Amino acid sequence: MGRPIDDSDRAAVKRLHAKGKSRNDIARAIKRSPSTVSKIAANLDPPLTFDRAPQVEAATAVRKADLAARRTAFAERLQDIAEREADKLSAPTLYWEWGGKDHKYAQKLADEPIPADRRAIMGVISTALDRSLKLVPPKDDGASESRSVIGDLMAGLARDYAERHGGPPPEFVADDQAAEDDADA
Known part of the structure; x- marks a missing residue:
């Protein structure tokens, strides 16, 4: 059986945790096992945690950004x-x-x-x-932007026509299609 936990262990865990040390770093510093450090931290008032998810998430984001830049x-x-x-x-x-x-x-x-x-x-x-x-794949070939510009232009022309003539423009039918429609009638 290991040595009992004493007040100096508790104080050392508090002090090192406040410095941002990890559980394993604290365990090495006070010559205790990581599970003992976890027990000490959980029994303190207030309890201390070694949840590093936010730091890990931030470090991962930085690493991804560095790799993207490289x-x-x-x-x-x-x-x-x-x-x-x-x-x-x-x-x-x-x-x-x-x-x-x-x-x-x-x-x-x-x-x-x-x-x-x-x-x-x-x-x-x-x-x-x-x-x-x-x-580094190309972000956009510009075609979608061109299509939206043409769509905006067509919508603007339709609005202008409606304002000047009191209604929507007639549907455009190509000459080929008009000849087919006349033949069907």
Whole structure:
């Protein structure tokens, strides 16, 4: 059986808890088990708790924000790589080789990469862009905003027509549809 809990243990738990120490840190400091520290804390008046959910939640939110910022930074690096590689598609390219029995060095400056090298460059560009977009997907392509602007414009035109003509505008029927409707009648 362990040593009994005394007033110095209770005072130490109060003091260390007030400093924000965890249950396990307090247990190590007073050389007691974590379960003993929990018993002491529960029997104090008022009882002390070691509920760290708010701190854990805040730390988790900070960690997620840090990771999001790092993903964004890395996505930007991948975008930079893709742009640098795209510049190589039409840039002069130096080709060289060692060959022959005398191991001669030969080089040639081409106006742009050969097709095989262009394919390889396109592969690098594609991979870099794909990974960049997976790390930080685009938020909006603007299409929904355009649709809402057009919808707002159409509604405004309908209101204006109703004010000037005393009623809603007639339904628009395309010439093709009008010809079909006339044939059905």
